[in-house]
Amino acid sequence: MGRILKDKLLLAAALLFVLFIANVIIGKFAILGGATVVPGLGDVGEFLVLFVSVVLFIGVCLRREMAADREIRNQAKKEGDGDAE
Template identity: 50%
Template sequence: MFLFAAAAVFTLFFANVALGAFGGGGFLSDVGEMLVLFAASVLFVAAILKREADHKNKNGS
């Protein structure tokens, strides 16, 4: 779930950057871009930590 959310938020960030690069003007401000990228990073880290915890509990270590 966290990984899907991270991918969705990163897609939003990528779409904004792509629109800005091709002259369409992005829909997020600089601060908005930073917050969206930060949210994607936090969600990705949460997904990785959850997966490691699940793996650890599965193996009984």
């Protein structure tokens, strides 16, 4: 997976999380204002937005960790090949 795609997935996760936070804040202000029907995504919508945000974030973190581990292994392999000569 390319770095640009990872960055886009991380941006998507951040935007979804901001959407979740904005929805919670809007709902809180509506309740404080005396609204009987709270505007926003609803319980299921909130859950889905937060769930997708977390899944994207964890996926990006795992991919970056795998890439770093692969880089360390490649460096160790190159150093090991240099000793054999």
